[in-house]
Amino acid sequence: MTKRSFNYQLVFLGLLLSLVTLNFYFLASTPKDVLQAKILASSLSRGQSYLGKLKLWQIFVQHEDWRNAQVLAASLDPKDTTVYESLYSPDIIKSQINQLQYKTNKTPDDWIELAKAYYRLNDIKMTQSALSQAQSLDPLRDDINELIRSLQ
Numbered sequence: 001m002t003k004r005s006f007n008y009q010l011v012f013l014g015l016l017l018s019l020v021t022l023n024f025y026f027l028a029s030t031p032k033d034v035l036q037a038k039i040l041a042s043s044l045s046r047g048q049s050y051l052g053k054l055k056l057w058q059i060f061v062q063h064e065d066w067r068n069a070q071v072l073a074a075s076l077d078p079k080d081t082t083v084y085e086s087l088y089s090p091d092i093i094k095s096q097i098n099q100l101q102y103k104t105n106k107t108p109d110d111w112i113e114l115a116k117a118y119y120r121l122n123d124i125k126m127t128q129s130a131l132s133q134a135q136s137l138d139p140l141r142d143d144i145n146e147l148i149r150s151l152q
Helices: 003-029 032-041 046-062 066-073 078-088 090-101 108-120 124-137 142-151
Strands: none
Touching: 032 046, 046 066, 046 078, 078 090, 090 108, 108 124, 108 142, 124 142
């Protein structure tokens, strides 16, 4: 073995070792659900790949990464995204809040729906207020009391 080939082997080994280290770093720093969705999305099976893309889109929506969600949505069936998007899209949630706020004679269930909408917008103060209204209308309902306790 010549000295020159030994140097190439060392360079190659160093490069290989740095790639393996970099791979482990990205594996450790990527959340498990994102990693699983990306692996599924890269499957050769069209069904598995679609499911992975859908899961990845859901993750983007949950983290309010609307730009990436919109790019990925182009390859998804709108039937699969519409309902889920309505649960997380701030514009749709605000529209639901407006509809519920102006409803007259609200029931405890209306106040609970309003509380859930505020919660999805991370407005804890308004969530608590809506739950208090629901509780005042029906103080015996355990589900309302449980929701109030879960916020404390």
